[in-house]
Amino acid sequence: xxxxxxxxxxxxxxxxxxxxxxxxxxxxxxxxxxxxxxxxxxxxxxxxxxxxxxxxxxxxxxxxxxxxxxxxxxxxxxxxxxx
Numbered sequence: 001x002x003x004x005x006x007x008x009x010x011x012x013x014x015x016x017x018x019x020x021x022x023x024x025x026x027x028x029x030x031x032x033x034x035x036x037x038x039x040x041x042x043x044x045x046x047x048x049x050x051x052x053x054x055x056x057x058x059x060x061x062x063x064x065x066x067x068x069x070x071x072x073x074x075x076x077x078x079x080x081x082x083x
Contacts, residue, residue, distance in 0.1 A: 017037060 020037070
């Protein structure tokens with residue numbers, strides 16, 4: 001379902017870009033349309049970079065947690081063997 005929504009969103013964005021291009025061609029100010037699209041893409045890029053950074057932090061936290069669990073389990077096994 002998420003792929004379908006992503007495809008629909010991209011399709012709508014493409015249609016919006018085409019309509020804005022037509023408006024600009026009819027005298028609506030092509031510079032403003034292009035700058036607006038460029039600004040929109042830059043904002044999207046910034047948002048994706050933030051999401052990537054958040055996912056990397058989550059991944060790092062999970063790696064630390066996994067390492068801790070492995071060390072704890074190894075220590076517990078060693079203690080059981082000594083008993």
